[in-house]
Amino acid sequence: MKDKILEITSKYGDDRGRLMDILIDIHDLKGYVDDANIEVLSEKLGISIAEVNETVSFYHFFTKTPKAEFNIYLNDSITSNLRGRTRVKEAFELACDATFEGKSEDGMFGLYNTSCIGMNDQDPAAIINDVVFTNLTPYRVKQLIKALKDGKSLQEATYESTGDGKNSDPDLKSMVFNNIRKGMMLLNKDYERFEVVGKILAENSPEDIIKTVEDSNLRGRGGAGFPTGLKWRFGRRVEGEHKIIICNADEGEPGTFKDRVMLTEFPDLVFEGMVIAAYATGADIGLLYLRFEYRYMYNYLSLVLEEMREKGYLGKNIAGIMDFNFDIRIQLGAGAYVCGEESALIESLEGKRGEPRDKPPFPVEKGYMNFPTIVNNVETLASTVKILKHGADWFNTFGTKDSLGTKLLSVSGDCRFPGIYEVEWGTSIREVIEMAGAEDVQAVQVGGPSGVLVSVKDVDHLGGTELMKWYKPSGMMVAQKTYDRKLSYSDLPTGGSIIIFNNKRDLLKEVVMNFMDFFIEESCGSCSTCRNLPYIMKQKLQKILDGHGVRQDIDDLLSWGKVIKVSRCGLGQTAANPILSSILNFRHLYEEYVQAMTDYDNTFDLEKSVEAANKFVGRKTVFHHS
């Protein structure tokens, strides 16, 4: 085994920066990484065992315990739960003869819970040894496990048909569906592959390109909304031996799956966007950070890159432009939501735990390996291609004054038509609800909690209470009174996640608790605030739900929620939002649980509390109270 590990490390030049790849390869080889392997890595990479462990123990898909033959990661996001996850889970346990977070005795099946895997429009979904299974029902689980027990391969065990669009491409062959419900400029089919890189790029100087993107007023589509042209201009201005373009395809925000669809249907468009960004900024290294959950696309995407190299759209003197050299490598993540934050993503790319960096310096000054680094979202990069093709003026005909262009929405939850909707900015929540065919709507979760930089000025537009100033508008639960609010950078900015809940749902017990568990699980733990407060606040919410709460407990939650806003990154700053936004918009739900007439919890039962102790010591307490 040692030889094989050494083979892997030397494949990556014994480079500590490639620890992610090394660990992924070891997991492919044997399913887990043990102490002996870690010792070898420590020796070869020149770091201590504890440092190797730091990376291993951080990522969800790395493990030090031997895995089963088939490892089933069942999505535990809210959309999965809304669509019958509990019964699917039971079916897996019954069929595999194992319980979750454990293995079957024969070592054939391992069952694990996992955070959102980006299949919200076809949940419950699971990843089994990198193969995605969607729309699971207890019946299908039974069939699937039986097929595997009968010796069928995972590919054979997938259903007879593949998903729509390019999901049926022989190189992809996945049962995932795109579910594109509404396409506009980005998703329409007028795209001629590599036209911009092949023709238009050479006709323009990098300055021209930046000017066009600036004129388009394109803002980052990951949620933060930073002006793309400005980012590129910074990138061009900064000097560096190398410059890096990173495409952030680590969408882990619960309820987001637009990047999955973009990468499936238009990978060339995304890569073309990276080449444009490289040309504009003078970058020579491209990295696509692909979340581990989308590994099923890895080969498919690699083949597109290969094709681009063959056609001269990657490599040296791209498209005949002298000295324009640029290539793209795909880096897999390993299961960590926080890596969607750009500086955490860079740490991960360097083989470390995905811990966000302090800013300043910003990645554009000092990013990957301290080189100037421009990080753009999948959707942003794809948009730049269309902008260069059709012009900034054309782009500005879509959207509203402060939010131009379109936005891909990932719509899921209680609606008839979950899927991808490309809408113009300025679309109201009400319109989205109608488009998706949702009825009896109780609440809409707009925008997951992705790391965003929103100015207080923006927040003020949300109007109202003093508390709003504490409260970032990303990731909020919207009540009916606000359905006419519009998706835009000045009103409701969003990375595009829309989850709809109908009136049958228990928002606090089902939804808010699920979101809090998510934050507790996904925090990197570096900040004292984000490490501890979500846990403490969830305990408090549990206390309220158990009927032990009083009004003061609700106010405590609001005031504790302020403290978490001093955390380093967007995940930390928004980690209390599920509780804060539900109190702001659905306070009546909390009021129903608390004891309204008292200032303290008077449900304490002394007799019951000492019962177990009494039984243990064989004593009977005489109580002198009435």
Place this chain on the structure above:
Amino acid sequence: MDQTIKFTIDGTIVTTQKGLTIVEAAKDNGIYIPTLCNFEGAKPKGCCRMCTIKINSRYMTACTTPAADGMEIESNTEEITDIRKSIIELLFVSGNHFCPACEKSGNCELQALAYKYQMLVPRFPFIFPQKGIDASSPRLMKEQNRCIACKRCIKTIKDEEGRNYFAYKNRGYALEVILDPELGKDIPEDLAKLAMENCPVGSIIYKEKGFDEPIGSRKFDKTPIGSEIEV
């Protein structure tokens, strides 16, 4: 070229050289901004969030942010003070800090800050987490009940090849700082003592002799933390 810059902290004009962090610049001007994870000589990381300040309505950490000309910084406001106090309370309830039984009492920065910010009963419920002690190294004890995950040991205790003796393990609420099982076996005496010294709390304890100074004559027994800086 003149590298002098001017900015204000709570309205007081501060002058400093370009290139310093806000914490350093404040210190040079006799203004104390409380820190825990920050350690002179090591790259700041902003883990504890104690030095939170407000610049243009945005929260920043004073240990990581370079001072810049014209900044208007809020530090000792009622709001920021309460946030800092909350953080101390958070660190108390999320560990098991029993000061009277701790070797570091009187030299402990967390304890000293709790006194400075007049913490009485924390606003958060105690968690009383179950945490262990790693005593496998012949020279050091890593007492996890007292660790505040500040990273000081990770950043400052390294061997000649630059390898870390300490590292993070896990993430989120399960995060811990651990001592490397191999390197910990023969950590040199001076490095082990330095590790204990650099730890702001009593999480890293040198085995044979936990302390030299008796209680009553320790660092914070007579003067509160920060008083060496404040004018």
